[in-house]
Amino acid sequence: MLQSIEIENFRCFEKTSISGFEQINLITGKNNSGKTALLEAIFFCLSPQAGEIIENSRKTSKDSDNAKNLCFNQRTNIPLTIKCGTNALSANPRLHIPNVSEAYQTESRNYFQLQFIFDKDYQIPVIENFAKFFDDEIISGNSKTILQSLAVIDESIEEIRTFGSRQGVLYLRKKGNDNYISINYFGDAIQKIVRYVVNVLDLAKSGKKGRILLIDEIENGIHYTAQAEVWRMLMKLCKHYNIQLFATTHSLEMIKAFQSVCSEDEFSGMGGYFELGRNPKS
Numbered sequence: 149m150l151q152s153i154e155i156e157n158f159r160c161f162e163k164t165s166i167s168g169f170e171q172i173n174l175i176t177g178k179n180n181s182g183k184t185a186l187l188e189a190i191f192f193c194l195s196p197q198a199g200e201i202i203e204n205s206r207k208t209s210k211d212s213d214n215a216k217n218l219c220f221n222q223r224t225n226i227p228l229t230i231k232c233g234t235n236a237l238s239a240n241p242r243l244h245i246p247n248v249s250e251a252y253q254t255e256s257r258n259y260f261q262l263q264f265i266f267d268k269d270y271q272i273p274v275i276e277n278f279a280k281f282f283d284d285e286i287i288s289g290n291s292k293t294i295l296q297s298l299a300v301i302d303e304s305i306e307e308i309r310t311f312g313s314r315q316g317v318l319y320l321r322k323k324g325n326d327n328y329i330s331i332n333y334f335g336d337a338i339q340k341i342v343r344y345v346v347n348v349l350d351l352a353k354s355g356k357k358g359r360i361l362l363i364d365e366i367e368n369g370i371h372y373t374a375q376a377e378v379w380r381m382l383m384k385l386c387k388h389y390n391i392q393l394f395a396t397t398h399s400l401e402m403i404k405a406f407q408s409v410c411s412e413d414e415f416s417g418m419g420g421y422f423e424l425g426r427n428p429k430s
Contacts, residue, residue, distance in 0.1 A: 149392045150190070150360065159185035160426075170420035172383055174406050175396045177424035183396035186424070187264065187362045190394065194360070195262040261354035263347040264362040281350065282310050282318065290349055293385070297345045300377040301337045301370075308342075318342065336369030344382060352389040359391045367399035375405035383415045 152167035160182045175183050285291050291308060298305045298320075307321040309328070319328035320338075331339055344363065351359045370378055386393050397403060403421075410419030 150194075150358065153190065155186075155189050158189050161185060161189070166422065168420055168422075169392070169394075171392050171418045172386060172410075172415075173392075173394045173420045173422065174403065175394065175422045175424060176398070176403060179398075181424040181426060183424055184266075184364050187364055187394055187396060190360065191262055191264045191362055194260040194358070195264070259356060260358035260360060261351060261356040262360045262362065263351055264364075265343055265347060266364050282346070285349055293349065294342060294345045297341050297381050297385075298338060300374055300381055301335075301341060305338075337371065337374065340369050341378070341381075345385065348382075348385045348389060348391060351391050359389070361386070361391055361393045363393070363395040365397065366395040367397045367402040370402075372399075372401040372405075375399075375402050376409055379406055379409040380412075380415075383409060383418060387415075387418065 149169065149171060151169050152165070153169075154163075154165045155161040156163045160180070164182075166186075175186060177183050282291070285294070286309065294308055295305065298308070302322075304322045305320050306323045307328075308331075309319055309321075310317070311319065311328075318331040320331055320334065321328050331342060344361075347361055351361060366378075367375065382393060385391070397406075406419065406421070409415055
């Protein structure tokens with residue numbers, strides 16, 4: 149697991165050290181305090197897909213507002229020190245934006261596999277050939293995991309599947325109903341849960357030792373009465389598949405739900421809480 153990081157000259161971080169990460173980590177703080185920037189720093193320095201994403205964002209930044217969050221207008225360099233276990237996994241790997249092809253000649257590339265759910269605009273990275281991925285999960289029996297997770301929001305959902313003629317779209321069927329309905333017609337919470345679980349299952353297939361799921365603004369679309377169950381579901385999955393989770397939130401209810409679930413015996417010692425704040429002088 150990633151235990152500590154040091155970030156220098158990236159986004160709002162001039163020089164910051166954070167330690168004490170656990171398997172499940174919740175990051176909070178006021179607006180513009182660096183919550184999303186912390187997830188980005190982890191992703192862009194550890195994920196082997198990050199170089200390609202940066203290149204694509206540079207190519208499309210003139211035409212797409214979605215690329216703004218991926219462009220490093222303020223900084224050109226990201227030194228990051230990673231501590232994993234008792235040893236430093238990689239000493240100050242540096243990401244030079246103008247030379248992305250040279251950015252990942254570090255051992256961290258071969259160690260970590262990351263997924264980043266970036267809620268403001270879209271999910272990165274998008275799973276290729278999603279229909280095939282989901283069909284494989286049905287064959288292996290893992291689609292039951294998604295159904296069980298959806299029960300947190302709606303217990304009436306009985307089946308979830310794809311159709312070969314409609315690639316990239318999931319269809320749900322409720323109890324007592326023969327019709328399949330596109331997931332696009334369901335609420336944000338249903339879509340959000342599916343995104344969470346699909347990314348967990350995708351990470352579980354990785355042979356790499358460091359599996360990290362990053363979720364930005366985890367509370368969006370989820371009613372406060374379901375938030376504890378969502379945490380419980382995510383913690384069970386991360387524990388089962390040995391995945392480390394970093395999530396940000398603005399929600400006091402989400403923080404309280406996190407605290408409540410972390411106090412349960414099954415999840416004792418799994419949770420870490422971090423609140424970011426700006427230095428009043430700098």
